[in-house]
Every structure is written in C-alpha cells, then in structure tokens.
Amino acid sequence: MVKRALISVSDKTGIVELAGELSGLGIEIVSTGGTAKALKDAGIPVIGISEVTGFPECLDGRVKTLHPAIHGGLLAMRGNPEHMKRIEELGITPIDLVVVNLYPFEATIMKEGVSFAEAIENIDIGGPTMIRAAAKNHQDVAVVVDPADYEVVLQEIKQTGDVSAKTKLDLCYKVFETTAAYDAMIADYLKKVRGDDSFPERLTLTYKLAQGMRYGENPHQKAAFYKEIGKLPACLPDAVQLNGKELSYNNINDTNGALDLLKEFDGEIAVVGCKHANPCGVGVADTVFEAYTKAYEADPVSIFGGIVVTNTEVDEPTAKKMAEIFLEIIVAPSYTEEALAVLKKKKNLRVLQLASIGERQPEGYDMKKVSGGLLVQERDRVLLNEDDLKVVTKTQPTEKQMADMLFAMKIVKHTKSNGIAIAKDGQSLGIGPGQVNRIWATESAIERSGERVVGAALASDAFFPFDDCAKAAAKAGITCIIQPGGSIRDQDSIDACDEAGIAMVFTGMRHFKH
Template sequence: MSKKLALLSVSDKTGLVEFARGLVAQGYTLVSTGGTQRTLAEAGLPVQSVSELTGFPEILDGRVKTLHPKIHGGLLARRELEKHRRQMAEHGILPIDLVVVNLYPFAATVAKAGVTLEEAIENIDIGGPTMVRAAAKNYRHVAIVVNPARYQAILAELAEKGTISEETRFALAVEAFNHTAYYDAMIARWLAQQTQSAPLFPATLVLPFEKAEELRYGENPQQQAAFYREPQAKPGTVATGKQLHGKALSFNNLNDLNAAWELVLEFDEPAAAAVKHTNPCGVAIGEDLYSAFLRAYESDPVSIFGGIVAVNRPLDGRTAEKLAEIFLEVIVAPAYSAEALAILTRKKNLRLLEIPLPEKRETIDLKKVSGGLLLQTLDTSTISAEGWRTVTTKEPTPAQLADMVFGMKVVKHVKSNAIVLVKNGQTIGIGAGQMNRVGAAQIAINQAGAKAAGSVLASDAFFPFRDTVDVAAAAGVAAIVQPGGSVKDEDSIAACNEQGLAMVFTGTRYFKH
C-alpha cells in the first residue's frame, strides 16, 4: 500500500470518478464504502473497502461502517507526536491523508411529498459528519473535501506541488465545519417542525440558509450583498420564485418584490400593487386583473415609475399591454399567459418573476440588529370587519366598511406612521414612514387632492390627539378606521361627531418598521 491514503464516501457522485482517477495518478490508495466503492470499482479503479482496512464488517444495515478506531485513529493522530505514531504502529492504524465525504441527502429526502419521519431519520448521516469533523480538526495533516466543486483545484495543486498545502487544508476545514453545521441546522429545523410541542422561540436558535446567488451590490453600490435561501423554503415564496426574463435581480429588487408580493396576498379579489422602496404607492382591487391594475396605476401614476408591480392572478395579454407602457423594474405574478410573455419580453431588462400562490404563509419574521437577531411571528391574520365596533354617532355605510377592510389590508404594509386614503377599493393617497401621524395624514391628503372628498382614512395605529381627525375632516374624508386604544380616544370620537364622520375601532394595530 502506498503512503498516501484517500477515504471516499459520498452521496453526491458528481465528478467522483474523474477525481478518484486523478488521485490514483498522484499515488493515492483509495478506500471506500458502499455505493461509492461500487461506482469506483465499476469505473475500473483499484479501491479497497473500509472493512478491509478496519478488519471489521459493516453492520446494522450499514449504520456502522466508518465508526472504528482504525478510521478515526488515522484521521485524528497528530503525526508530529512520537506517542501518537507509536500507538498507531502498535494498533496497525494507517494515516489517512485525504477524506472525500458529502452527507446523506437529508434535504432531498424531506423535500419529497409524503415523506415519513422514519424515512427522514434514516437519512440522517452519523459516520459522515464524524469523519468530516475529525479530518477538519486535524487539518494540519488531513485534507477534507465536502464540495465536488473543489475537485479540479485540488488535482491541479497536487499536480503542481505533489501535495495539498496547509493553507488549502485549512480553507477546506473551514468549509467542512460550515458544511456539517448547516447539515445539523437543517435537521434540527425540520425535526422541530414535526412536533407541536417544540417552542416557538427555542433557547438556542440554528437557522440553515444556503447561498442562492451573489448580488452585484447591496442597497448601495458601496455595499456587498448576497441572497440566501432556506433549504426547505415553501412554494409561493420569493426564494422559490422563478425568474422568466430580464436582468439579474438586485438586493433592492428582492426586498421590494417581497413587499409587493406579501401585499397582494392579502386579497381574495383580483388585486394589483405597485411598490417603491418597500412602500406601496398604488393598490387596487377590481372585477378582473386588468381593471385592478388600471386603478392601481391611477392611484399614483408618478411614483410607479421604476417600481415593482405584483398581481395575484395569472397575468393576461391585455394587462401586459398596459404594464409594458410603463418603465418598471420587476413584475411579479403567479403565472403568465403566452401572450403576456411575448409582450413583456420585448423589454430586454424588465425582470419577470413567477411565484405560484402559496397554500400556507410563512410564520416567522427575522430582523438583524447589532450583535443579535429579533424574531417574531409573521402577522398573517385575516383582516375582516368581524369584531370591529363603530364608536361614533354616525355609522359607516356598507361601501365605506368595505373600504375600511381594504384600507387596513394596505396600511398593514405601509411603513409607520402610516395613513392610507381609500375610495371604492383603490388607494388615492398614502402617507408612509412619518414621525407623527398628522404628518402622514397630510401627505396622504395632499396626494389625494380633490379625490379625498368622501374617502375612507385608514390608520395603522391609534390617534394620540384629535388633530388627524380635524385635518381629515377639512379635506372631506367621510369615515375613519383605526385601532383605538389611546388615552385620548374620546377626543377623536368627539371630533368625528362634531364634523359628521363615522369612525370604527378595530382593536388591532399594524406597526411596520
């Protein structure tokens, strides 16, 4: 047996035979297990079984094959220590110089429809991560390869230098520990989702994410950025969306299109939303998608320029013709007709994203802060007038009540402090991200202009003073919907009664930061 020993045990056999052939050419003896050994042998490569190396058979249906002192002694021995060398010689342990391992396909297994807990458990690798970690710990003597993309570079280094440098071995070790950490995090995450007793916010949190792509830059050109995807991301999410056309999505595109998509999912009716800098600038519902988009566009034909448009119905040719008249960055739809695609793909840089409507919404929202992470449940509650109460003398009309529901669905997605003016299922003015509520109301009213007369005003939180009511009444607003709960609610109620406005309290606020 040569002095260089390589242990190979992989589930992903991409490039395996070519890599193994290159190792043999560099003087390595191959040792392998199960399916990997069969693949190498069928390719005509000389390969020993792990059982030949250890003198012990694979047992328990293959559950135990590499968990043996002759494997882990060969991986963990510090060869610069005379005591370790003596013990290896005493027990017939050969040093292992290179380990090539990638793990049981747990992610692929649990992604299958109808997978059982037993099937998932059987695809949790034990020996593989143990070998990976042992080799990575002893990187000064052992090279560990977990990524097939590394094969060619390693063969090139061996051909050039006759060895794998310590610098490379250290880089491989870092990648290996990241590999096993991700693998364990993925398992922990999936198993936690299988039981109702798992705490929503566990004492320790592990979140597996894989890099989907590096982005040109972040929010600004001086910032670097990348997009990461959850391994078990559900259909209907931005992460599982399919880009059909256009330039690569940017950091801001992804952030904005997520905001637009989450907004149109609020509606059962055909709906369209235009978003700019994560705030909606025009939202409407209609009898069909065409009318919904026309009304959303008319809500603010200036701000939609260069924005994101999301719709919650398959995009048809007629609507696509109108969309093509405007400069947009991204369009998001659950599907596109052939006619719509033919029209929109004429615009070379327009990004088209297809996301099927989700069966189930996500449940957890994350926000990064300096040195930590904020977690909260995602607010996916259904907004309806059930449980709301009229607090003024004047009752809202059925049409106004419908606009109140529509307004609260929109205001939920507007940065606080937020005020939205609505008329007949269409936004006519949006005041977002203001430091005081009356300021947000004034922005929305200024945008609405004469359309404010007879409209409904929706607020994301209560009024601390009556000033917002007074400003709204002066503009001709006819009804107000807000959470209520201020110590000065009676002042706002009195102001509405004085000026003939209907006001409804929902009992639910929608801060968005």
C-alpha cells in the same frame, strides 16, 4: 504527501472520475458500501472499509467507519512522534485525504409524504464524524465535502503530491460550515415535527446562497441573497425569472414587501404597485387590466421605476399598458404568450413568474438584525378579528364604507409606520408612509389623494394619539375611518368624528411596520 484516500459519498457526481485519477497517481482508495461498488464497477481498485477495520459493516450500514482504525488514521498528527509511533504499534495506516458528503437529509424532508422514520434514517452519523475529525487535523489531512472542490484538490496533488496548507484550511472551514448547517436543518425539522411554536433557547439558522450581488442598498455596500431551506411557496425564491437583469438587493427587498401586501387579497383580482418597500398604488377589479389601471392611476408619479405584482395572469392589453412606463419588476403567476412577447421587448425589465403567488406564505419568523443581536417575531399574518370590530361613533358605516375601510386597512398594514392609507372603490388614493408623527402621515395621504379624497375611507396602522387626524380627515371630506383604538384620548377623536358625521371603527389590532 497523499498516499491513502477515504471516499464515501451520497452525491456521486464526479466521484468515479476523481477516484480514477487518484488511483492513477498511486493513491490507495478506501471506500464503503455503495461508493465502493460504484468504484469497483468502474474498474478502480478499492480497499473495503471492513478490510481496514477488521470489523464488518453492521446495523443496516449504520456502523461502518466509527472505528479507531479509521479515526486513528485521521486524527494522528504527523508532526507528533508519539502519535505516529502509537498508530504504527496499533497497525493503523494514516489517511491523508477524505472525500465525503453527507446523507441527503434536505432532499429527504423535501419529498412529498416523507415519513418521520425515513427522515431520521437520513441523519448521517459516520459522515459528520469523519469530516470533523479530518478537519480538526487539517494541517495533515485534506477533507473534501463539495464536488466543486474536486478539481482544485486533484490539480494540487498532481503538481506537488499533496494539498497546500491554504487549500486545506479552506476545506476545513467548509466542513464546519457544512456540519453546522446540517445540524441546524435537523433541529429545525424536529422542532416542526414536535409542533413547537416557542422561541428556542439557542436559535441556529441555515440558509443557502442564492446569488451574489453587485452591491447592497448602496454601491459601497457588499451584499448577497440567501434563501431558506425547504419548500417556499408564494415566496420570491420560488419565482422563475423570464426576462431582464439580475435582481438587486433593493429589488428583492421591495418585491418582498409587494408580495406580502398582495397576500391580503384572497379570491379577488388585485394589482399592487410598490416603491421603496411601500405600496404606492393598489387596485382590485374584475379584470387584471382594470386592476392595473387603478393601481397606476392611484399614483402615476411614484409607480414610475417601481414594482408591480398581481395574483392573476397578465394578458396582452395589460402588458402593453404596463410597457408604457418604466417599471423595474413585474411578478405574476403566468403570462399569455402575447403578453410575454410585449414585455420581453424591454430587455432590462425583470419579468418574474411565481406560479404559487396565490398561496399563503408558510409560517415562520420575521427577523431584524440589530448590532449585537437579532430581533425575532412571528409574522404578522392576521389583518383583524371580525368579532373585535367596534363602531364607536353615532354614525354607522354603510356596507360600501366598510368594504372601503377594510381595503384601506390591508394597505396600511404593509405601509411603514407611522402609516395612513386612504382608499375608495377598490383603489388606493393617498398613502402616507414612514412619518415620525401621525398627523404628518395623515396630511401627506390627504394631499396625495387630491379631489378623490371626498367620500373616501381612511385607515391608520395605530391609534390616533390626538384628535388632529380626525379633524384633518373631516376637513378633507373623508366619511369613514378605521383604526386600532386604544389611546387615552380616543374619546376626543370620537367626538371629532361625531361632530363631522364620520363613521369610525376600532379594530383592537395594531399593525406597526418598521
């Protein structure tokens, strides 16, 4: 039976109402600091923590509940006669319900200009200690850390005078889920403050549930979307949805890939079309309408049902052209009122506004779950080092050819390996993604480029193992190639390019993407 409750919360949402109901049921309420004041101001009888411990709160409130009179009341097992006899001898009253939420460490570190001292002061000590103690003794003590659970607990107490064993276990689980995430967040903050870029001995991550999903990649797979804690500029969780259905698992994965590619275009208007996490059309131009037209015309078949992202405002003419075909998602930093009116006529079209789309993504890890483990690496944030560029053929690239090659390299960096991208005049042509050998990727990209391939640039995400790709490019009429180099047969490809008059540049940097 619940006879005494300890209440101490930072988030006071609904706490006065809960405490009022508990008090009305004849339950004693013990409270601390600001919570006690809020309850007293509301006319609710409260026993101060110092009345229980016989010791004043001290050290600016850092020490309040860390006392045997509190933890004895939490940890005494009601079914253990020795426990109950001992706390009676010590004058300790059992605590049957704990309502505690922790200092707002997350909200504190999210504040602009927060000091290290302020962040440290918002690391809760007494709160986690109390809720862990209560949760350990959950067969006897109900512990609530989330205001969303107040009503369930209150209704059970009203009906039976106690909280059910099932609910206590559910609440116990939530406690350790909460403290694990809380500690992981603190550790991550301290790692960043130290400027430590090494991989930790133990990697503990914490994410918040952003949304449940109908299913995952396929209808038979359960799925959910979790977001990182902290500021997330230029990332999908920072976007605001203005129209359309809820995002699916595949929508989020594919859009993330499109946004990653868009980041390569800094200071120029770009549009990226993406399908199944691979780029299918990319355009750069002086206006968003021209850029979208280039992206669309690069592959009008594949972009159908795809995702389009741009780093500039969408105007009405562009919106009308976008609305001519079926698109899953459009993401832009903003839309004119007229453009939004056009797009909203398509009720299922997901229209997202990501105001921070032009910002660089924060540094962090790229992770891939494998059975029994987790692969962790730095994000691939660099396209190439200009000092490492090396023209390896007799033919030197023109300024325009170099621009086309760099454009194509931006695309192939974000194409699944083995990947080849062909481009010309600020427009992608054929893209050959995800093949098990490089010649197939090359042949696919050439075929998709059609007649436009003549005079175009070709980029490869990794070196040519043989000269077959260079020969295929020459036969198609490609005039310049950019690739990492590093094969033991590089000279064979160089010779093939020299024979065809193709300019070839080595970057010295591979961009596998699996």
